[in-house]
Amino acid sequence: xxxxxxxxxxxxxxxxxxxxxxxxxxxxxxxxxxxxxxxxxxxxxxxxxxxxxxxxxxxxxxxxxxxxxxxxxxxxxxxxxxxxxxxxxxxxxxxxxxxxxxxxxxxxxxxxxxxxxxxxxxxxxxxxxxxxxxxxxxxxxxxxxxxxxxxxxxxxxxxxxxxxxxxxxxxxxxxxxxxxxxxxxxxxxxxx
Amino acid sequence: xxxxxxxxxxxxxxxxxxxxxxxxxxxxxxxxxxxxxxxxxxxxxxxxxxxxxxxxxxxxxxxxxxxxxxxxxxxxxxxxxxxxxxxxxxxxxxxxxxxxxxxxxxxxxxxxxxxxxxxxxxxxxxxxxxxxxxxxxxxxxxxxxxxxxxxxxxxxxxxxxxxxxxxxxxxxxxxxxxxxxxxxxxxxxxxx
DNA sequence: AGGCACTGGCTAAGTACGTTAGCTTGGGGC
DNA sequence: GCCCCAAGCTAACGTACTTAGCCAGTGCCT
Numbered sequence: 334x335x336x337x338x339x340x341x342x343x344x345x346x347x348x349x350x351x352x353x354x355x356x357x358x359x360x361x362x363x364x365x366x367x368x369x370x371x372x373x374x375x376x377x378x379x380x381x382x383x384x385x386x387x388x389x390x391x392x393x394x395x396x397x398x399x400x401x402x403x404x405x406x407x408x409x410x411x412x413x414x415x416x417x418x419x420x421x422x423x424x425x426x427x428x429x430x431x432x433x434x435x436x437x438x439x440x441x442x443x444x445x446x447x448x449x450x451x452x453x454x455x456x457x458x459x460x461x462x463x464x465x466x467x468x469x470x471x472x473x474x475x476x477x478x479x480x481x482x483x484x485x486x487x488x489x490x491x492x493x494x495x496x497x498x499x500x501x502x503x504x505x506x507x508x509x510x511x512x513x514x515x516x517x518x519x520x521x522x523x524x525x
Numbered sequence: 526x527x528x529x530x531x532x533x534x535x536x537x538x539x540x541x542x543x544x545x546x547x548x549x550x551x552x553x554x555x556x557x558x559x560x561x562x563x564x565x566x567x568x569x570x571x572x573x574x575x576x577x578x579x580x581x582x583x584x585x586x587x588x589x590x591x592x593x594x595x596x597x598x599x600x601x602x603x604x605x606x607x608x609x610x611x612x613x614x615x616x617x618x619x620x621x622x623x624x625x626x627x628x629x630x631x632x633x634x635x636x637x638x639x640x641x642x643x644x645x646x647x648x649x650x651x652x653x654x655x656x657x658x659x660x661x662x663x664x665x666x667x668x669x670x671x672x673x674x675x676x677x678x679x680x681x682x683x684x685x686x687x688x689x690x691x692x693x694x695x696x697x698x699x700x701x702x703x704x705x706x707x708x709x710x711x712x713x714x715x716x717x
Numbered sequence: 718a719g720g721c722a723c724t725g726g727c728t729a730a731g732t733a734c735g736t737t738a739g740c741t742t743g744g745g746g747c
Numbered sequence: 748g749c750c751c752c753a754a755g756c757t758a759a760c761g762t763a764c765t766t767a768g769c770c771a772g773t774g775c776c777t
Contacts, residue, residue, distance in 0.1 A: 336743065336754060358630070362735060374736080375755055383735065437629065438550070440686045449689065474692035475700035478679070482701065486678025487670070494632045497641060500666035508667035509674065515711055516704035528725060528772065553763065563726075566765080570725055575764065 337371050344369070344379045345389035352390060352431025360431065362386075388448060391439045394432035395451035401425045402458040410465035412514045418462050419484060419510050426488035437489070456481065466517040476517060483509060529563050536561070536571045537581035544582060544623025552623065554578075580640060583631045586624035587643035593617045594650040602657035604706045610654050611676060611702050618680035629681065648673065658709040668712060675701060 344365070351368055352360045362383055366373040380386045405421035406414045426433045441449035459480050460473065468476050487509060489495075496502055536557070543560055544552045554575055558565040572578045597613035598606045618625045633641035651672050652665065660668045679701060681687075688694055 339754080361733085363733080371754095372756060373734085374738095374757085377736075378754055434630065437681070438626065438685050441689065444689075452687070452689075472700065474690065475697040476704075478682075478688060478692075478694075478697040479675070479701040479704055482678035482682055483671070483675045484678070485682060486674035486676070489629070489681070490670075490674055490677060493630050495644070496670060497633065497636075497644075498666065500670075502670075505667040505670040508664065509671040512668075512671055512708035512712070513704070516708045519707055520704070531725080554765090555763065564728085565763085566728085566767095567726055569765075 337369060337375075339369060339371065339375075339379055341379045341389070344376060345386065345393055348386050349390045349393055349429070349432040349435075352435060353429050354431065357431045357434035387435050388439060388446075390432050390435040392447040392451045394429065394436050395448065395455050397429070398422060398425050398433070399451065399454035399458050402455065403461070406458065406462055412510075414462045414465055415480075415514055415517070416507075416510050418459060419506065419513075422484050423488045423491070423506065426492055430492045433488075433492070463517070466520070468517060468520050472520060476520060479516075480513060483513060529561060529567075531561060531563065531567075531571055533571045533581070536568060537578065537585055540578050541582045541585055541621070541624040541627075544627065545621050546623065549623045549626035579627050580631060580638075582624050582627040584639040584643045586621065586628050587640065587647050589621070590614060590617050590625070591643065591646035591650050594647065595653070598650065598654055604702075606654045606657055607672075607706055607709070608699075608702050610651060611698065611705075614676050615680045615683070615698065618684055622684045625680070625684070651676075655709070658712070660709060660712050664712060668709060671708075672705060675705060 347369055348360060348365050351365055355364070362376055363373050365386075366376050369376075376386075380389065401421045401424070402418050405417040409417050436448075439448055441452065443449065456477055459477055463473060463476050463480070466476075487506060491502055496505070539561055540552060540557050543557055547556070554568055555565050557578075558568050561568075568578075572581065593613045593616075594610045597609040601609050628640075631640055633644065635641065648669055651669055655665060655668050655672070658668075679698060683694055688697070
């Protein structure tokens, strides 16, 4: 009986792909094992359990999202960069809803947790966008959280079909980007 | 053996309370039954199953959130109303993380689904805020989605401890509200 | 008051999933 | 060629969701 030749990365990658196909909620150890042509307990040679698998998928998703955003903003600045980052992020979430869903509700265990590292990578990509706006250093964190919240909220709501009514969703997203663009340009003055 | 006197509303309410206490992921039919002093299968006399329970909790959460926001903005307008709505929403999510988590990833089955109705109620509350801004009718939907996305994103990220680094989270939230306020004031001109 | 029907509880049992224990064997290094 | 470890396997257990079917409390009607 030949071996499958799996390792942790392969199991996590397959789990992410399967989650994208059937939804994160439907991802089980049994289904993943079947997909990999292996019996369920064999997966435990590569991941510590379902929790560990989920965390691996979450870290992978954040890393890939950071990479997509980082690539998209190359050579751009201002509203151009903001729009590119926004679309890259949303496209990623819509193309990979399962693996991005794995990132929701996951808490990093510490600063060295791969999830924390990958999350910081994504923030760094957004941070590069802000550098082309005149946002003071004291406000960078606030602006970063604001942009991240807006993108995360929009993408997850759309991914869950939270937008039911009439208007075109793509148009709404452009509107959101415009609002952020205006808000970042006029960001000035102390908060406290 | 005396009867517990349960009904659907009581089961859903207890489920929501339990989810707030132990986290939505930890909510099981068994634990909920134990909390209610009843055996697990008895719950099925009131809810069709766990999926149905989750949907009930989600609808309850959206209804309560809408009520909280609606009450908070009474007699306010402009930035005052926006800030009141934002804080009412975020306070609700942070005070009831379990039941709000039930709303994530739930798709309404149709326009008559209680979840869809409750979701529209929450949007109506936010819509009342926008009426005190000079947002054109053609842009109301976009502005609504933008505000909803920003609040939802911020509240869920904070609820999941997604903000790890230094700056004060409350200050960031004020910054987000200010950005939205500025963006809504200057909202003008066609999108397409 | 007595009886009837309905409702809401119960036990028992089946299915699915996660997980652990312990065995077996493929395949590379000496 | 032998040894050893990693990676597969089977067996088994615990927990959770769900269904089937039974029984008793409660309200209503006569």
